[in-house]
Amino acid sequence: MTRSTFVGGIHPYEGKELSKDKPIQDILPKNDLVYPLSQHIGAPAVPLVKPGDKVLVGQKIAEAGGFVSACICSAVSGTVKAIEQRRVVTGDMVSSIVIENDHQYEEKEIEKPRPLEDLSREEIITYIKEAGIVGMGGAGFPTHVKLSVKEPEKIEYVIVNCAECEPYLTSDYRRMVEEPDKIIQGLQVVLSLFPNAKGILAIEDNKQDCIELFKEKTVDEPRILVKKLKTKYPQGAERSLIYAVTKRKLDSTRLPADVGCVVNNADTIVAVCQAVIHGRPLMERIVTITGDAIKEPGNFRVKIGTNYSELIEAAGGFKSEPEKIISGGPMMGFGIFETDLPTTKTASALVCLTRDEVSLLEPTACINCGRCLEVCPARLMPNKLSDFSAKHKEEEFLNYYGMECVECGCCSYVCPAKRYLAQNIKSMRKLMLGKKKK
Amino acid sequence: MNTIRKVSSTPHVRGKVTTNHLMLAVVTALLPACGYGIYNFGNRALWIILITVASAVLTELFYELLCKRPVTIGDFSAVVTGLLLALNLPVSVPWWICVVGGIFAILVVKMLFGGLGQNFMNPAFGARCFLLISFTSLMTNFECDAYTGPTPLALLKSGETANVYDMILGRCNGTIGETSMIAIILGACFLLLLGVIDLRVPGSYIVSFVILLGMFGPAGFDFNYIVAHLAGGGMMLGAFFMATDYVTRPVTVNGQYVYGMILGLLTFFFRIYGSSAEGVSYAIIIGNLLVPLIEKITRPRAFGIRRKM
Ligand code: SF4
Ligand code: SF4
Numbered sequence: 203m204t205r206s207t208f209v210g211g212i213h214p215y216e217g218k219e220l221s222k223d224k225p226i227q228d229i230l231p232k233n234d235l236v237y238p239l240s241q242h243i244g245a246p247a248v249p250l251v252k253p254g255d256k257v258l259v260g261q262k263i264a265e266a267g268g269f270v271s272a273c274i275c276s277a278v279s280g281t282v283k284a285i286e287q288r289r290v291v292t293g294d295m296v297s298s299i300v301i302e303n304d305h306q307y308e309e310k311e312i313e314k315p316r317p318l319e320d321l322s323r324e325e326i327i328t329y330i331k332e333a334g335i336v337g338m339g340g341a342g343f344p345t346h347v348k349l350s351v352k353e354p355e356k357i358e359y360v361i362v363n364c365a366e367c368e369p370y371l372t373s374d375y376r377r378m379v380e381e382p383d384k385i386i387q388g389l390q391v392v393l394s395l396f397p398n399a400k401g402i403l404a405i406e407d408n409k410q411d412c413i414e415l416f417k418e419k420t421v422d423e424p425r426i427l428v429k430k431l432k433t434k435y436p437q438g439a440e441r442s443l444i445y446a447v448t449k450r451k452l453d454s455t456r457l458p459a460d461v462g463c464v465v466n467n468a469d470t471i472v473a474v475c476q477a478v479i480h481g482r483p484l485m486e487r488i489v490t491i492t493g494d495a496i497k498e499p500g501n502f503r504v505k506i507g508t509n510y511s512e513l514i515e516a517a518g519g520f521k522s523e524p525e526k527i528i529s530g531g532p533m534m535g536f537g538i539f540e541t542d543l544p545t546t547k548t549a550s551a552l553v554c555l556t557r558d559e560v561s562l563l564e565p566t567a568c569i570n571c572g573r574c575l576e577v578c579p580a581r582l583m584p585n586k587l588s589d590f591s592a593k594h595k596e597e598e599f600l601n602y603y604g605m606e607c608v609e610c611g612c613c614s615y616v617c618p619a620k621r622y623l624a625q626n627i628k629s630m631r632k633l634m635l636g637k638k639k640k
Numbered sequence: 641m642n643t644i645r646k647v648s649s650t651p652h653v654r655g656k657v658t659t660n661h662l663m664l665a666v667v668t669a670l671l672p673a674c675g676y677g678i679y680n681f682g683n684r685a686l687w688i689i690l691i692t693v694a695s696a697v698l699t700e701l702f703y704e705l706l707c708k709r710p711v712t713i714g715d716f717s718a719v720v721t722g723l724l725l726a727l728n729l730p731v732s733v734p735w736w737i738c739v740v741g742g743i744f745a746i747l748v749v750k751m752l753f754g755g756l757g758q759n760f761m762n763p764a765f766g767a768r769c770f771l772l773i774s775f776t777s778l779m780t781n782f783e784c785d786a787y788t789g790p791t792p793l794a795l796l797k798s799g800e801t802a803n804v805y806d807m808i809l810g811r812c813n814g815t816i817g818e819t820s821m822i823a824i825i826l827g828a829c830f831l832l833l834l835g836v837i838d839l840r841v842p843g844s845y846i847v848s849f850v851i852l853l854g855m856f857g858p859a860g861f862d863f864n865y866i867v868a869h870l871a872g873g874g875m876m877l878g879a880f881f882m883a884t885d886y887v888t889r890p891v892t893v894n895g896q897y898v899y900g901m902i903l904g905l906l907t908f909f910f911r912i913y914g915s916s917a918e919g920v921s922y923a924i925i926i927g928n929l930l931v932p933l934i935e936k937i938t939r940p941r942a943f944g945i946r947r948k949m
Binding site: 209212214215369441445451452453454456526528532533534535536537553555558559560563566567568569570571572573575576579580581582583585602603606609611614615616617618619620622624625628 | 649650651652653654655657658659661662712715717755756757758886887888889891892893939940941942943944945946
């Protein structure tokens, strides 16, 4: 089978061997759970409970605050302690529901959905919506919105992003190894929404075992194909992935649906399976706790809302004092300065490193080597864009397609002069996006 | 538990390659050419190389100390400049030419324009052209102990033939580093394998030059004539080490092809219709001046952007 890929990209140190062979362990939260009302793209959710209320496992505690928004369900039973400002990974304070865990795990009565064949399109989407599912790869875009495309019969490919191209992350890998049937079932659910689509499981070739496994499991599934991707970062970025799988190109102004594609990450697909087949809302996810500062790196099934410090404890704590902790992968995740933060729907990993490579590096003069251009998956000129950003030249920034940047960080990664390319471009984009909204 | 840790913007990991590595690789790649130059022309060549490199590095150091700027000689770019300049000098030049050349390259061509990355002209070639214009007779005096005859290209120009095999090996007259095609290609292969340079510029340069020479040159596609042109006159050194200089070649991929072709065209004109054999230096300098324009024209279209209807 040929390996599909995109133009550009890098091969960073993978670090996956630390946690790759560690089976998923369940951990139960010891302390309070915190649910930020804004842990997805779109309007913040609106609380349905007030302090003092009793909640059950699976109970909806906040309602979607608009069309592009998602609801939130409690993962434990207990009492609502407060609705207050709490810090999240980005460093911002976000209004959050705090639940005191009573450790009883009393479940809300769950009505098992009818078999998939009997469900209508609207019913399936409602299940997904009521489960509060968002893109769990990191973006956090509400899944029910993604799946509500205008012309479902025009969708040709439903792509499951199993690339997991970020270094260190192994949560999707463990999912594929341990629960392949859930991924396949979830994909079948999504496929039932799009009558003319083929399901594609896109997997990087460093996970050869998963490729074989899925091929075996899908022999009798004419609508599901396995696609082998070259191991390269950012293979899992939406536009790169669509190009690798279908050779269709997409710029920032268009949506995957415009070229007949729907892309979902593996964990999201499992959540869809849980919601539509078993009627269970999104309450937990797999998180990889890893890095050279962690005593026993591994993969954990975590109740959303659990405090990060508990996760680190579950992984044996620190073996040496970490200099840097990253929520998410090292290429696109957030550096965090404290661990008193809640696990959100989009938290795929905690990477704890004993050494912060970046703060040791002094940026020097650009030598015009062209490496940043070569690796940029958006085919931009990061050297120029970063310059325009630093000098705040808006017009040039737009002329050189600054808004097409996918913020993958490849340019900063390769730059021999260690310039802060992606960082500059990112802040400029933020500024321009803010301006556009006004 | 609540110690403040380092936070910074993404990405949190970086590649291992630094500017120093790249420059050191270039220095290493130039060693075969230096070695052969010393073997070919004797110990005097070694002294010329050392003096030129030293004056280039010291100029950068003193300038930065005087201006209270951070000292950047650790990045080895001044060493590269010094080496390249030395390899482009005839072995008979007086000592002070090396010093003047080194100072001019660093001070005027590089530092006054803002230092590494800001210069629009290759410092080594800028200095060489300055020396050629100011001290023409000294710079074109190829009389030395090892050889007395004219350079092979001068022979070709006057209608005679040159011994091609000697030229490929380097057993002939010329500047210190330009004579041995083999030594230069050896170094170039090292850089190509490491991925420090690629074939875009040298390839399009050499191919376009050969095509022009074959179609419009005095000898057509005569094998010996063409190989002599490639091996002589600093063509190899220019194509693989000077034209590929990051700072002074276009950064866009298409621009690099355009740039290579322009160099081929200019070299062809200078060599065939010009009066001196220094076509490569002048071609690259002029090419350097066109780079901003080439970059502007060849700006790549972003991924997925559709052509405007
Ligand atoms: S410019 Fe943007 S898209 Fe291109 S490599 Fe840098 S961060 Fe990635
Ligand atoms: S990678 Fe760094 S040094 Fe090279 S061109 Fe880009 S910004 Fe300049």
